[in-house]
Amino acid sequence: MDIQQIKAACSTCSLRELCLPLGLNSEEFESLDKLVKQRRKIKRGDYLHRTGLRFSSLYAIRNGFFKTYLLHEDGREQVTGFHMTGELLGLDAISSDVHTCNAIALEDSEVCEMPFAKLEEISRAVPVVMRNFHKIMSREIVRDHGVMLLLGNMNAEERLAVFLLNLSHRFAARGLSPSDFKLRMTREEIGAYLGLKLETISRTFSKFQEEGLMEVSNKHIQLLKLDALKKVVGNDTSCR
Amino acid sequence: MDIQQIKAACSTCSLRELCLPLGLNSEEFESLDKLVKQRRKIKRGDYLHRTGLRFSSLYAIRNGFFKTYLLHEDGREQVTGFHMTGELLGLDAISSDVHTCNAIALEDSEVCEMPFAKLEEISRAVPVVMRNFHKIMSREIVRDHGVMLLLGNMNAEERLAVFLLNLSHRFAARGLSPSDFKLRMTREEIGAYLGLKLETISRTFSKFQEEGLMEVSNKHIQLLKLDALKKVVGNDTSCR
C-alpha cells in the first residue's frame, strides 16, 4: 500500500486528521485501519450521543453536520459547537467516561465510530497517531478559548462576523465555496452558540445585508465582502 | 519504592494528576520521575509563557497562582482561566507548537517544567500516564464548555456565584478552607474572566454582602451561605 492509497483510505473515513501528516508504513496503517469499528448513519434530528451516557468511542464525522450543546437545569441551552466532515466528536467525554454534552445531527449524516481504548492502544504503537491525537485535543482547547473571547468581549456584529468567517474558512478547507453556502442551523441555534437571541441574529443579518457585506436568503448565505467582514471584527472601539 | 513513597514523590512535584490513580511499579515511576526537567520559580507579575513563543514544555504548578489570557488586537483581554497548585499549563500550545495565550503569575509561584516530547515518550511506555494525560486534556475541554455556558447564558450574579463556588471547591480539594480565602486577582481580572466590567463585579459583591451571602473585605472573602450561593445559580427565570 503506497502513500496515495493510505491517504485515500484515511480520507474516506475522516481519519485524515489522525493519520496525516503521514509518517506511516503500511503495517502501521493496517493497525490504524482496524481502529474504525463501524460506520453509523444518523438521521437529521437524531442524537449521536447525549449527556450522561456512557462513553466508549469517539466519532469521526464522515459527512453531515452536527451541533453539540449543554442543557442547563432550567432549560437554557448553550451550543458548544457546530461540527462538520472530518471533525472528531466526543473528546469531552474522555475525562469522566461519560458524555458531558448532547450531539444532534442537523442533517442526515454518517460517522465512523472509533473505540477509544483501541485508539489509545494504537497511539502507543504508532507515535504519529498519538502526536496527531494530542494536537486535535489541543486544537479543541484553542477553539474553546476563542469562543470565550468572543462571548466575553465582542458585540453582536463582531460575534456574527466571526461566526460567518469561521464557517467560510471551514467550508473552504473542504473544497467548498467560502462565500456561498447553506446554513444548517436556525437563527435560534446560532444565537444559542453566540450568546445572543434569535431576533438579534436576524437583525444583524439584515444590517450586514443593507451594508452590502452579504446576501441572505433564508438559509442561503453569500458573503460578498470577506475583507469588510473581517474588518467588522476588531474594529471595536468600546464594547461589552 | 512503595506506593506511599511514590505518592509522596508525585505530589511534591504536582504530578499527582498524571501518575494517580496509581498503577505504577517502581520502574515505571523512575521513568516518570525523569520527566521533570527542572523547577522554575516565577515571581509575581512575571510571565511563565507568552503568546507566540515556541512551545516545548508543559508546566505543572507546584505552588502559586496563575492567570492565563488572550489579548485581542485592540487590547481587549479575555482571561481564559485562573490556575492553582497541581494544575497543568500549556495544553493549548500542543496544537501548533506555539503558545496561544499568556500565563502570568499572580503571586510568587513555582512550576515544574515537563518537556512535552518526553511526556509523550513516557506515555507510550506507561499506559496509565497516557490515560491520565488524556483525561486532563479532556477535563480542560469540559471546563471550557462550562465557561461558554456561563458567558453565553448567565447574568452577572450567576456568573459571580459560579466563580466563587468554583474557587471554593478547588481550595477545598487542596485542603484549604472552602469558605474563607484570599482572592489573588483584582476585580478587573475577575471581570475579564466573567465577561463583565470591574464595576459590575464590585456592585455584585456588595449585593451578595448585603444579602448576607458573604463577607467581602477587599481581597479577603468569606462565604457565609454556600447553599444560598448555589441557589443563585440556576434560579434564573429570564436572562441573557
Place this chain on the structure above:
DNA sequence: GAATAGTCTTGATCTAGGTCAAAAAAAGCC
C-alpha cells in the same frame, strides 16, 4: 395542495449592565 407547524423579520419598548466620574481605601515604593 391545503393545513399546520416551525422559522424568520421587523417594530416598539424595556432593562441589565456598561460608561463616566469622583472619592475612598489599599498597596507599593523611596
Place this chain on the structure above:
DNA sequence: GGCTTTTTTTGACCTAGATCAAGACTATTC
C-alpha cells in the same frame, strides 16, 4: 512613614441587546 499608584466603591446616566408582539414566509404532513 509619607507619597504615589493602583484598586475599589458608589452614584448618575446611557445603550446594546433582550423582550414582547404581530405578521410573513417556508417546510412538512396528510
